[in-house]
Amino acid sequence: MTRFVVIFLLCIGAAPFLPGLIESRLDASGRGYSASEVEDDDTGERTHRISLNRHGHYVADAYLNGRAVDMLVDTGATLTALPESVADDIGISLSPSDFKHAVGTANGTTYAARAVINGLRIGNIRLRNIDAMVLKDSSLSGPLLGMSVLNQLKRFDISSGTLVLVQ
The missing domain is CATH 2.40.70.10 (Acid Proteases)
Structure with a gap:
């Protein structure tokens, strides 16, 4: 049970950083465009x-x-x-x-x-x-x-x- 609590707390601690990590990975690969950035x-x-x-x-x-x-x-x-x-x-x-x-x-x-x-x-x-x-x-x-x-x-x-x- 302690293991699940530790994993849960780690997930909660990491959650605020996920959007920035995902955005930076998409931007680095050149694939993540927002609605204001379009390549025709x-x-x-x-x-x-x-x-x-x-x-x-x-x-x-x-x-x-x-x-x-x-x-x-x-x-x-x-x-x-x-x-x-x-x-x-x-x-x-x-x-x-x-x-x-x-x-x-x-x-x-x-x-x-x-x-x-x-x-x-x-x-x-x-x-x-x-x-x-x-x-x-x-x-x-x-x-x-x-x-x-x-x-x-x-x-x-x-x-x-x-x-x-x-x-």
Whole structure:
């Protein structure tokens, strides 16, 4: 009887971790797509949908160089923009002398460093060698997914509160 109680307690302890383990295994095998991630067998297109959040913004759950990063989709940004701390987290190392490009932001003019994001994944959409700019944390509160990403897609459109990305 003690053996069954121990097994039961182990099962209860492991239960909260099972969904994450299953999701990671499916994602690693490339087979586990949610309803917002679809690959069309006829065309070979990869589609990902992003719903409008409660603040009226589209926020992508992205992976930059393998690290999870929430990015605000900004069609007004020519390049994808990262705060320096995020760039450092994803393996982009910069020196103070790299911040030499004057850029205009909503908060005025500041200086940015050019960078390349080696890999970006949003759902099942995967892109490589993304041109980006890195700004000091005081100049940019969060990462922006700009046109340097969106222009690499086959298309993107917005309808009924959903941003649809197609690769």
